[in-house]
Amino acid sequence: YVGDLLDYSLLRNGHLILKYTSFSLDFLLDQCIHMMQLKAKDKRITIRKEVDALTKGKICNDQNRIQQVVINLLANSIKFTGKEGNITVATRRINCRSTEIRVQDSGIGIREEDQAKLFTEHGRVIDEQTQALNPQGVGLGLWICKEFCQRIGSGISFQSTYGKGSTFRFSIFDYSGEVTEPSRMSITEVTNNNLSARKME
Numbered sequence: 001y002v003g004d005l006l007d008y009s010l011l012r013n014g015h016l017i018l019k020y021t022s023f024s025l026d027f028l029l030d031q032c033i034h035m036m037q038l039k040a041k042d043k044r045i046t047i048r049k050e051v052d053a054l055t056k057g058k059i060c061n062d063q064n065r066i067q068q069v070v071i072n073l074l075a076n077s078i079k080f081t082g083k084e085g086n087i088t089v090a091t092r093r094i095n096c097r098s099t100e101i102r103v104q105d106s107g108i109g110i111r112e113e114d115q116a117k118l119f120t121e122h123g124r125v126i127d128e129q130t131q132a133l134n135p136q137g138v139g140l141g142l143w144i145c146k147e148f149c150q151r152i153g154s155g156i157s158f159q160s161t162y163g164k165g166s167t168f169r170f171s172i173f174d175y176s177g178e179v180t181e182p183s184r185m186s187i188t189e190v191t192n193n194n195l196s197a198r199k200m201e
Contacts, residue, residue, distance in 0.1 A: 007068075008140055011147045018062040018151060020175055025099065026056045028063055029089055032070040036078060044084045047074070054093035059174040065148045066101075066172055069156075072141045073103040073168050081107035081165070097174055098153065104167040110160040118158065119146040145170075 010016040033047050040047050070089070077087045085106040092100045110118065121143050149156040149170040156170035 005140070007144050011144065016147075016151070018065060020060055020062060022058045022060050022176065023063045024056070024058055025066075025091065025101075025172075026051050028067055029070065029091070029101075032067055032074060033089060035071060036074045039075070039078050040087070043078065043081070045078060045081055045087060046085075047087045047089065050088060050090035052091050052093050052099075055091040055099050058176075059099065059172070060176040060178070061152055061172050061174065065152055069145045069148050069152075069170060070101065070103065072145050076141070077103060077105035077107060077166070081105045094171060098171050099174065100169055100171045102167060102169045104165065106165045109162040109164050109166055110158075111162050115158075115160060118142050119156070 007016075029049060029051070033049060037047065074087065074089070081087060087106075088102070088104045090102045090104070092102070094100055119142050121140070146156055153170060153172040156168060158166055158168045160166035
């Protein structure tokens, strides 16, 4: 919660700085799953990883922000998935510059009338079931994910069927060869770089 407020402040004031380093996406996902495994085991939820062989090499991006997004999506999936449910974390290579990360669950899903709220500031879904599963949520997590995803890639999207589960997808760019490592970039610089990367796809 405190971390979300700090990120919210940085994003709203244009002070977010991204740090670019070379890292293994496959290893980063293993770390994310390991970090969330205890919470998943409490509900006997199985987390599976499906990695496209073409995404196992190193990429250059802000691994901390990518990790934050994956952890947030996993945390939400665990909260809103019942006992003995399933969560899948998967990757898919889009092209030589872009990779998709998918987090899919067998949870309660999201009512159609609530879906427009998800990526808005303080956009909490307020109903009896959601309140019981996430009583302390303040509605910033997915908004922060959206803002991060617009800077580390080309955004985030989701599909959800109420009563059956949800799937969140976001893409990340590979800046290998474009920046000097380690490199720090402001929001303005990242936006310009993303536009350049999109033209190269």
